[in-house]
Amino acid sequence: MEKAVFIRESIDFLQQYLMKSLQKYAEENGVTLPQARVIAEVFANKSVSIKVLSEKLKMTQSTVSDIVERLTSKGLLMKTQNPKDKRSVVISLSSELSEGITANISEISTLALSEVLSLLKPEEQEKVTAGMELLVSAVKEKMKLDGMDHYDFFDVVYFPDKNK
Amino acid sequence: MEKAVFIRESIDFLQQYLMKSLQKYAEENGVTLPQARVIAEVFANKSVSIKVLSEKLKMTQSTVSDIVERLTSKGLLMKTQNPKDKRSVVISLSSELSEGITANISEISTLALSEVLSLLKPEEQEKVTAGMELLVSAVKEKMKLDGMDHYDFFDVVYFPDKNK
DNA sequence: ATACGATACATCGCATACGATTTATTTTAA
DNA sequence: TTAAAATAAATCGTATGCGATGTATCGTAT
Structure with missing residues (x-):
């Protein structure tokens, strides 16, 4: 029981640490953490649909749709209709996207943890x-x-x- | 590096597991997880201010204020002005609160983890x-x-x- | 060919969540 | 004592986040 308390608190603590690391990185690039995750995923796949994004990021389609909408109106992403399937949307990076943000966001937390482990x-x-x-x-x-x-x-x- | 990836994914996984367990418990009692946390904290302290709640729950004052407001209008909590300090608010449990929800929510995840460890x-x-x-x-x-x-x-x- | 089900998105309603601002009150300092 | 600083909540604006629903389109079975 004693152990369980310690483990629960440890998990919370570690999770918060990772979140803060990622958030810091994202905000240095002028976006929020979920936005950075979307951008990184678009970067990794070159062009993707909302559906694929929501599967990879494990967020619902509606959440992803909202975030992509905000990023598009910010000029960071572009949405075009998929000619093969007019229901679908092709999301790609806009040209005026700062370089830094495209690095895969999950790499950041992996890097942070690597440094932790090296201690x-x-x-x-x-x-x-x-x-x-x-x-x-x-x-x-x-x-x-x-x-x-x-x-x-x-x-x-x-x-x-x-x-x- | 390999290890770091595994650890990052493990932390995410464990966190999600705990969240789902808590959420399930909360929703069985007709409230959301943050609402259950607030109720449990009010139960533990008998009567508290928004400020104390936000410190204990590590959420901002505005977030707690919103949640308390919703719980009050639902009839689960009561807000009265603190006579000693009219800026402050005394939050207490309403009588028509289902019994189950008052158990400390952190106990639930501890319990879940205890069962995990017993395996x-x-x-x-x-x-x-x-x-x-x-x-x-x-x-x-x-x-x-x-x-x-x-x-x-x-x-x-x-x-x-x-x-x- | 067309009607019906499935699919991809968008949108809505709701609940967090946070920072910034506002309001009321209390404390402190001049 | 009274003006200024500090404090407690409420409120506002923005961004997630989810489920439910609506809309357009696609596939398929008749």
Whole structure:
């Protein structure tokens, strides 16, 4: 029980730290954090639809639609109708977009965490990773037991050594 | 770097899990998660001001003011002027508040995590806690190095074995 | 060919969430 | 004592964020 309190507070703390890091970066570029995430995703895919964006960013279509609308009226993104499917919209970067913001925003938090990890000795880093793996797998097991529909955000984490 | 990606995704995943658990609990009682947090805090303190609530819940005064306003018009909370200081407001529970919601909401996520931990062997639980301690202390060190104003949310976590 | 279901977006209503400003009151300082 | 500073809330403006609904378009089955 004691442990559970500590872990809950730790998760909150770590989450807040990552959020603040990202927010700081975004605001240095004159946009909000969700806006930076959208821009980075458009940059990564060159041109995308609202639907694809909402899937990749795990936000609802309406939220993404709103953010894209604001970015378009700010002149940072462009929306054009998809000729292949007139229901769909093609979103692309506007030319007058500052260079910095296009770096993938998720890279920023990864970078921040890399620097954090570098403060630890290699064997300590191993302990951090090992503990996290245990906790994540336990949560997944718990979700399965509770019949939670984890498919929404299951893919967020699977296991490392996967994508490269 | 590989590790950093995994840890970032893990933190997101764990955070989402806790949020969903809390949200589910709140909505079973007909309120939103922030509303449940406010109610629980009012319950814990019997009667509080907006200012105290915003400090405890780490939300701005304006956000808390809005939520309290909605809960008051819903009939779940009561606002009366503080006779000692007419600028201040005394917030208390209304009588027609369903019993369940008054349980401290942070207990709910602690409980959920306890159940998660119970799926692990004691030595695995130790590993989880040890890893988390290492990570949290490394983040704090990083924040100190970067001169981040951690005082806002520093008290969220210090170390276990503290409050009981 | 057309009607019907599915799909992609936009929009609306609501609830956070925050910073900035305003208002009322209290405290402090001259 | 009274003017100025400080404090507590409320309010405003903006941006998420979600679910529900509306609208146009596309696919398909008859």
